[in-house]
Amino acid sequence: MPGESEIIAMISARSRLRPGSGIELGIGDDAAVLRIEAEADVLFCSDLSVEGIHFRTEWAAPDLIGRKALAVTISDIAAMGGEPRFGLASLALTSGSSMDFIEQLFAGMFQLADTLGFSLVGGDTSASPGPLFIDTSAIGCCAHGRAITRKGARPGDLVFVTGELGGSALGLSLLEQGCRLNHLGPDGADRASRARQAAIRRHLVPDPRVQAGLIIGREGLATAMIDISDGLATDLGHIAEQSKAGATIHAALLPVAPSVTDLASAGTQIDAVSLALASGEEYELAFCSPPQNLDRIREFSERIQLPITRIGEITPGPGLFIDRDGQTAAINAKGFEHEI
């Protein structure tokens, strides 16, 4: 494992201080020195990625591991309707971590950060006598009082979700079965192979919905919002619980990932609805909004070319329910349905 000074030198060389980024002092001192817009609210969060729990080095190249370790924290800022600004990465590196491995890990973080105008401004490195640990923390900003929490949903609000669901859990399951990401082009394989690759990619390369979160935040389009890290059922359950309400989801409206429907139609035994409800690490946004916002939501969904689907509504509650083929069933936090 290389020394900390080597790692800092490598990161400093890679870290670009963009004019206007608000960085007065970046990597290499006791702390970074940053400027935040006067009167902005500051959003602050962290997320841990542990080898053997959140990722396996045999499943993905180090750049994808680094990218995802940062993406999950940025997703939390997006889920508050904020602009992700500054981040730290703390890494406990195993004795087998070569400089090349570490460089790739950071390259994946920088690649994502650069795309989003987000700046890595510091962190810490240490040896690990066990697995690789990555903790990323982030500072985001939003206009004062405009952060979107989990607790503002009201009965009658519609429930929306960005993107598509189910692919991440399917990808994880495929990885556990021994499938790996390869670089077949779109015409390089049959439909089922392409679907497997899409699902694995979905699990390994999540896209935090920063642009959608920012628009929702700035335009005040949500009463409550969360990112889907534990699965729609669990995460919408958090909104319902903290809003002291309930929710009903319509199975027919769920935006199931094409990888899931393609594999199901190719003969794989998949309950697409259950998968969409339970699939974690999707990093899509689930949010609630009064019906009068429906047109504005459709309009910005088209503008940013991100599907945003109305999937249900907030009820006086309590409890989460799914309406499926005319039957209503209660769902628990893990997405399992049971008769009512």
Add this chain to the structure above:
Amino acid sequence: MPGESEIIAMISARSRLRPGSGIELGIGDDAAVLRIEAEADVLFCSDLSVEGIHFRTEWAAPDLIGRKALAVTISDIAAMGGEPRFGLASLALTSGSSMDFIEQLFAGMFQLADTLGFSLVGGDTSASPGPLFIDTSAIGCCAHGRAITRKGARPGDLVFVTGELGGSALGLSLLEQGCRLNHLGPDGADRASRARQAAIRRHLVPDPRVQAGLIIGREGLATAMIDISDGLATDLGHIAEQSKAGATIHAALLPVAPSVTDLASAGTQIDAVSLALASGEEYELAFCSPPQNLDRIREFSERIQLPITRIGEITPGPGLFIDRDGQTAAINAKGFEHEI
């Protein structure tokens, strides 16, 4: 290991939202929402504590492990002359981590945080298939442009250090030899035993020099500052290098911890000067200041009842030297002296 929701409930109950603390939203959402004074600069840093590398559970009760894991990050804010405000703690917990262990870990963090008016506002928890892993990150504030970096020292500046040095390395060495912290009162043992206990306590229970750092920052009393985590020689070396200068330390001026001198006079083979130069994890502040500030520094040292000792001066450099018994020797970053 308890579930994350149990841990969050425990922390939320323990976390006090003090009026005026700037916390709009604390633990339990995707991110905390915070207020920072308009026009303040934001300081941002993190520090990693890994079982088997930074601490051992057989060396200290969990509250001391938690307290130190947070103290080291707060010390980085102090070293910038800032006010530590908000923190996150990300923990990867081993399967053996009981709820009682986790509660004590957080109790130690909260105890330190409460003393300093610092607020823990979130974090993350995960299982660890290996050691216990704690990453703490912190946001601090200072007046715009007043953060004290490592790179402003100028030849002719005096070099100061808060507190006393050498105790932490001595304590670590005693722990490695099998000594443990016990709770003998001051009269409960002979002088050598008391010195051993003081040294071990010094290693396990560092006090970040927040008050001193704040005064130095607000009053503009330092041209460069750092906290001593890797040892005075290494850390003053960072200041010298980043300031494109050198430094000379006078051995006779070094404030050696009484635990070190007491054990040395009781017959233990200790080179007190080398220990003071090399001892890491002291979390004292080393800073540089022009000679005209000497009286103001003495005055505030008395006022806050913290020894602040002039130990040397910045030279045109490069290189770190020690003047010992009229002989000058070069010292390398690890504190080892060699003839010049």
